[in-house]
Amino acid sequence: MHELSIATSIVETVLQEIQRQNLPPVQTIAVRIGALSSVDPEALRFGYEAITPDTPLANTKLEIEFVPVQAKCRACGQEFAVEDFVFACPLCDSGQIEVMRGEELDIAYLEVENDKLNTDDTD
């Protein structure tokens, strides 16, 4: 159960990003969680909701995209979805597999209120 640490890292990174880019209030944080990331989406949401009430992200929604494992066979080049964590090529049975997707633990993007920005522009 390290999702609380992960949630804390997300909050810290987003707060830094807000400051760095001088962003208006953030409505949504979109994260990508790979099936191989060892992070449970529900536990992450729980952790996130537990630590955000006293931060500038109190009303910010956490949007989680779960990424299944996608791999490529090093022997024959076949690309395939890894099911049940069996890392073998369905075509040639080789175990020499490169993971293409599924290890993500990323902050993808933020959705911010831009009404304010628009008003500023027209002023």
Next chain:
Amino acid sequence: MSEKISVEKKVLSENDKLAADIRAQLKQRGIVALNFVSSPGSGKTSLLEKTLGALNNELRIGLIAGDVQTENDANRLKAAGGKMVRPIVTGGACHLDAKMVSRVLPELDLDKIDLLFIENVGNLVCPSSYDLGEDMKVVLISTTEGDDKPLKYPAMFRRAAVMVINKIDLLGSSDFDMNRVKENARSINADLKIFEVSCRTGQGLEAWYNWLNELVATQKKVQ
């Protein structure tokens, strides 16, 4: 109205940066670093005790022993002859991270270390997310656990380079099937190097010691 602002940053980018720093420091001095992970009770500390007993005269071994509470493991490793042992008590955290390691690293004389063992907290989930700057992860499993463990914790077995199966002296006293555990592990990670050992009887440990010696020798040659 809302607007999308692209971030595209790894959540653990701070950890990864620190881990890269650690890796560079260790590489520069030709130190081989192994990160030991397992469930609680698989025998990480026992394996390290045995390894110290066997290799302490040939290799200069540094140890970082992580525990949620107590410095018991670090004390055991000192008693086993460890000259450079530093504990990390995480105080509740279920894993070591690069920040914790970089805090104790300056307390070790890196110029006098060939091989650095980092004993992680007993947990097969959380430590898999945190790079500590190691060369490779060594995952331990014992014959008193289920032989389906690799299937239950695929991320860890996928990221590990080596699997040590401990307590082989107890084979037959449970339903643990040696062929099945290897099959399960290799279905996740075909390249996994596997050792079968008993820290109690010493069986199989010679191959483990030889491999460690070769690892250090290869690293020295690269230097």
